[in-house]
Amino acid sequence: MDEAAKSRASLQESLSSRTVAVAKTAGFCFGVERAVDRVYEQIRAVKEGAAKGPIYTYGPIIHNEQVVSDLEKKGVRVIDTEEDLKRLPKGQGTVIIRSHGVSRHIYEILKERGVAVADATCPFVKKIHRIVDEHAAAGEAVVIIGSPAHPEVEGIRGWGNEYTTVIENEAEAEKYEVAEGKKLCVVSQTTFNYNKFQDLVEKILKKGYDSSVLNTICNATQERQVEAAKIASEVDAMIVIGGRHSSNTQKLYEICLKECKNTFYIQTLGDLDPDSVSSVRNVGITAGASTPKKIIEEVHTRMAEQSFAELLKEEEESTKPIRTGEIVTGQVIEVSKDEIILSIAGNKSEGIITRDEYSNDNNVDLTTKVQIGEEMEAKVIKLNDGVGMVSLSYKRMAADRGNKRLEEAFENQEVLTSKVTQVLDGGLSVEVEGARVFIPASLVSDTYEKDLSKYAGQDIQFVITEFNPKRRRIIGDRKQLLAAEKAKLKEELFARIQPGDKVEGTVKNVTDFGAFIDLGGADGLLHISEMSWGRVENPKKVFKSGDKVTVLIKDIQGEKIALSLKFPEANPWAQAAEKYAAGNVVSGRVARMTDFGAFVELEPGVDALLHVSQISREHIEKPSDVLKIGQEIEAKVVDFNEDDHKISLSVKALLAAPQNEDVADVDIDSYSK
Template sequence: MSREVIVARTAGFCFGVERAVDQVYEQIGLVEQGKASGPIYTYGPIIHNEEVVGDLAKRGVTVLETEEDLKALPPGQGTVIIRSHGVSRHIYDILEERGVAVVDATCPFVKKIHRIVDEHSRAGEAVVIIGNASHPEVEGIRGWGNRDTKVVENEAEAEDFNLSEGQKLCIVSQTTFNYNKFKELVEKFSKKGYDSSVLNTICNATQERQVEAARIASQVEAMIVIGGRHSSNTQKLYEICLKECKNTFYIQTLGDLDPDSVSSVRSVGITAGASTPKKIIEEVHTRMAEQSFAELLKEEEESTKPIRTGEIVTGQVIEVSKDEIILSIAGNKSEGVITRDEYSNDNNVDLTTKVQVGDEMEAKVIKLNDGVGMVSLSYKRMAADRGNRRLEEAFENQEVLTAKVTQVLDGGLSVEVEGARVFIPASLVSDSYEKDLSKYAGQDIEFIITEFNPKRRRIIGDRKALLVAQKAKMKEELFSRIQPGDVTDGVVKNVTDFGAFIDLGGADGLLHISEMSWGRVENPKKVFKTGEQVRVLIKDIQGEKIALSLKFPEANPWVTAAERYAAGNIVVGRVARMTDFGAFIELEPGVDALLHVSQISREHVEKPSDVLRIGQEIEARVVDFNENDHKISLSIKALMGGGQERMEDSDVADVDINNY
């Protein structure tokens, strides 16, 4: 007999359960690899499914049932995993006191309820949790409230509830509670006229599962509900399906199903609670029909999925931890997760510092999870895609971009534009060789894109081309406005033994050592420092060569020297240098005079160094002043009286003081 089999798309693990189970197996793997130390515990069974809990027990996972079990743990040893149901606030205190490692696998949707109850209780409001008071999720939720936090499961308890006068009321729900029953109980409270806020905290996956189960049950001759015996959400599914189909069966595994009970039916529906592994669902489906579970699941996905891989979606942050963000996707009842790796390239980023609950954000769909509407999302891939489009546009238009240097690499710089990376090779960073690029770290720099090939991950930036073009323009502007005789400002770029190169803003000029002062300069490096600003005179321009000078005409000491150093004047000077025939005396910077050896003393002096020393200050009389040749002759002997007051021509013949 041909039989139609309908498997609920939402059957099986919900996001929170799947996440919790995965975290237990992940912890087992870490211990087996020696990356974490055991033992491993779960506070309560990780899910209400004996098959899964049994397998975990074989792998060495111990279930702790009570607070006393927690308090008895050896201090600082092992890891405790908090299951998806969540726990009360004081359980965290016990775990902290024991000093054990904690892996918090609480479902983000349950965490949201904890936060709501905590906030409203702290505000002095009464809180009603609609749900089963003995369910571990509800026990945990209640542990975040105060003495005015109550649990209501049925109409009688709602009728008996009374609120203190003037007190506000907040109503939340167990995530797996029946939605229609929740609405009925909320109506009871609304009739009491309380100042209340109602927050429907039933999980979207739970609502979808219940609605779909009711729809399928109304269309088939027999309905099979699969789940653990202690699973609250599976029990509710059974109750919902039983109302629509009297021939409804509640089983935990395939072995619980009596084949004869469905042997004569022509259509069968299958759904499963949030704690039911897909393997069990597949086994039941395979028994009911020839068509494979995988084929059916594929058909269901293709016909019902509302979003596509690669699509950009908008969502609201409903939960955030250090390493993942949970989004409620707008316009869709699905939830999505962004892991730290899919948010940023920074492996140490704390996501709680980047987004907050309630924020809206966009992300790219990278994987559609089956059965529960949970979607794997990526923020960094979305940003990179947009950044790549931006870079492609800039590449085509040769647009100048500005971005911050995020990394200094051995071979160049890495910058980021709207989430997309650009590499600037060291040879294209500057128009001159730079051995150390670390100075660019964290700086905003300008560049153009010269190669764009995202498939090969080659997006190359060029800063050098901009600098070369900029300097060429500055050079052209500089030569168009300067001419010999101009005075301009510049910056010392390099100092050598023979002079200094001055950056004039577009071209360099040479300030030769002979042009650095009206006086004598022995070492340019003692006069100038790289980066120093100077005002210079443009002495000459030959093609692209610019000769500079600091010998400003108005500062030429020889302009007024005739009056100060007229013959007969007594002057004071410093011994600057000496030769065998005399000493050169600096009267002021740029004005030197010759003291011939014969004019040093009335006594015979063999050579000046016998009686004088460099730097010594002496007093002498000017015996000759030659303004045209810039020559001055001095005599100490003339001050002694009775001696020559004027040197003989033979004493100064062929002596050019400027050459000594």
């Protein structure tokens, strides 16, 4: 075999055993792909008559000569300077802002020219604009870690103030000083090297400034850099593909070169010297965010027997297509007050959730509900919303799941607990996992309630008694739960109590003849005559609804419970025989009067009769002629009848009586209490 044949055989053997690792993150990032798609969509719109040309991009839409050249062939013009913007014909054409974003005054120029604007600024860059704008407006100094000549950094700087500075290297970080009395905010260009960002921040923070540091490097950029470094450390040669003016590609090259000395920076396959990798067994490939897949495909095809097209086919086969009505998972890549943008997992699509499709609350601020980087689920309601995004609904997904949950609860007669979201004229509205349930006023309570406003915001329990989501009729019932609970409590109460027991209760209602006491399952009647050992004129002056009382079970007849506050140990007659024995002098208050005498309250529950004949030595026609209700008097007990609880008094007995006058001639049995 000649030398040429040996060389060919060796090369074939090398190629047949070669492994090629292509970075999963290689190629267009979300922001770049979104911007390029916007341009092609605008081209189609003009072609179909849905929009008017001409079409401009402020600066090349991406740092890729092939893409820019293709767009130029389709009539897209690139505007490079502010002066060119100012010369645009007023009210004509559309200017597309690329993913790098622009400064505030560029928007002002476009507004003054009256041209249509298609803003394709990457959501991650938009976020930095907002941060810088807010901190600059607060008078803070702002440092942007990045390349000052990069269009993204120029745009970010345009949202700052006079204290806004760009720092790219260690020397600049060492020299930087914050104006006296100023707070400092540090952000980063989205495509900056993460390790370098950390080093520069560390140098700035060592100076002891009052600082807030926000790592605004794009997650995709960080992932791309980390993956590129890992692949480069494991291969014999590394190929980095991207435009010569692409900042993120240049950084990829720097990172890979540290890990692999045989790292090559190319724009297209034509820039690659085949001999430089002809004998290499393990090759790694990565690409900047502005590199089309077609170019990556060509390089990979050259490096391996299995073409990139086959890999792409495998990727497409592994990518699950999405359908209307499907529930998808996505990562939040941008959020504003009124919309959320998701990168849908397992599919190269972005989806949007508007405020209306997130919540029934028209005032909800979505930035308080989700954060960038967070994963969430949503329902697909439309595959294309007109700008290349999938329309999603969080609210409808929640309602679907809620309906399923309600259906299970309906079938199993499960007791649900939920917060009242609305008080309506005819009842209450509650939500269960996003699905609405209506509870009619007649089913809210087991008693009539005219005003339901007290239930607003309260957690209540109910069961589903009617489930018909197609007719939007899902009915809840709280009344039967209350009735069942009361029946249970009632049964337990009657099994527990008996006459003579002391129980605690709550005054439920007060009438002229007594008070009804809720004993926790049944009501008992506390009659006016049982409210005190003394006399009660009006129960409403003694009790009010809601009062807690301890009462005595006096009697139980069927479901009727008679209560009393006349506790035996407090019976004033228990010591009366000694305190009010005949001959004792006592004092009391005139409680009431009749024609034959006055009743004197000696103490609550103990009344005595002062007969008209025993009031004075002189003849008195009727007690009211000399006595008044409430008057305090002193008298002598002339008779005590313990069995009938009757006491007879005499004031006359305390007076100097004529000889032979009898002061105890009153028939104590001639009166009753």
